[in-house]
Structures are given as C-alpha cells and as structure tokens.
Amino acid sequence: MTKCLAAAAISVVLVTAAQTVSAQSGWVSLFDGKDISTHWRGFKQQGMPAGWEIVDGTIAWTGAGRPTGRPVDSDLVSIEQYANFELEWEWKLPPGGNSGIMFHVSEDLEATYHSGPEYQLLDNARHPDGKDPRTSTGANYAIQAPHHDMSKPIGEWNQSKLVVNGAHVEHWLNGMKVVEYELWTPEWTALVKKSKFNQWPAYEMNKSGHIVIQEHGARVQYRNLRVRRLQ
Secondary structure: OOHHHHHHHHHHHHHHHHHHHHHHHOOEEOOOOOOOOOOEEEOOOOOOOOOEEEEOOEEEEOOOOOOOOOOOOOOEEEEEEEOOEEEEEEEEOOOOOEEEEEEEEOOOOOOHHHOOOEEEEEOOOOOHHHHOHHHOOOOEOOOEOOOOOOOOOOOOOEEEEEEEEOOEEEEEEOOEEEEEEEOOOHHHHHHHHOOHHHHOOOOOOOOOEEEEEOOOOOOEEEEEEEEEEOO
16 A cells, blocks of 8 residues: 555544544534534524624624615524533624524524523623623523623633533533523523513423524624534
C-alpha cells in the first residue's frame, strides 16, 4: 500500500470512529458551520427567514434583507421536535444584545413565546432587562432568576446547557447550574400566574415541541449547537 493510500485509509478509520463515538453518546450536531437549513427553518415557514446568515462558521442574526413596514417573525425553529433532551450551545452578543433559546414550542399559536419557556441570553449591563434578575442571562425568562451571574463580558463566547427531562428543567451557564425548576407543579403554576405568560393558557403545557433560537433585533451568534435525546 502506498503512503497516500495508507493515509487515506487511516483518515477514513478516524472519521468512522468519531462518527461511532458520536452515535454511541447520542449527541447530534444541529449546525455544521456551513448549512443552517439542515436542522432549522423559520417559525411557521418552510424555509429560512431573511436576516439569518452564516458568519465565520456561526449562525448569526444580521438583519440583512429583512422586510420593513410589516411584522415579520424571524425566530428559528428546529425541524425536529423534542420531549426529553439535553442541549448545549455557545453564544455571543453585541453590547445591549438580547436573544434566547425556547423549548416545547408549538406552531399552532401566534408566537413562539406563547408556548415555550425561554433560557434568556442578554447583555445584563446595558439592556434594560438586566435590571430585573428574572430577565437576566441564564434566567427562566420573566419567571425565575439565576442564583449567580455566570455570564462572560460582552464580546466573549459563553457556553450554555439546557436539560429537560420530564418535568425537571436545568439551566447551566459556563459550567454552573444557575436555574432549576419542575414543570406542571403547583409551584410552577403559581409562578406562571404571576407572570405575563398567564395570558396564554397554552404556555408550557406541551410535553414536547420545537427548540427555538429567538431573534430579538440585535446581532447574535451561535455555534457548537448539539442535542441528545433523553429516555
């Protein structure tokens, strides 16, 4: 066997081994750095809404090409739906930035936030929502505050993890669990009733649904998104 053929054979073995490990662990990449539409599309849309681009191998909201003069819902939804899962991702915001990740989202309602709880991503220092811990980075948006602010300075990459296993939900930020709650309990119902989400009866009543990347007007970048289903 020539050196070139031997090198090619080794490369195939390494790639196959990596794919096997990934399959065994259950992790599935939701973005390969080249194509967004393999795993994502627009809310209630078949394709990709204007404004989302690939920038330096990341999913980025730039707003480019977004229509003006009429309301446009530019949130991204996962093509597949998930019940129990673990989601990991990295994200970066500009000064004053705001975004979020939602889950168990239904497309039967007018907006993503009418059904899906949100893991909040925010510039705590510059955005008005940062004044309330319940709407700060890592929060169960507008319901529960993180017990620590583990966010990195704006312009740096943060690492987040969302665990949804039955009724149990965990928000992790840069290696620390910052929020933990149980869905569909009397305590949860009481918290929702005291929030703005009380006006939408379907809010987090679903046992499964889409994962959502929120567009909130500011440039945001996502990378290394991966998910694995939990039994």
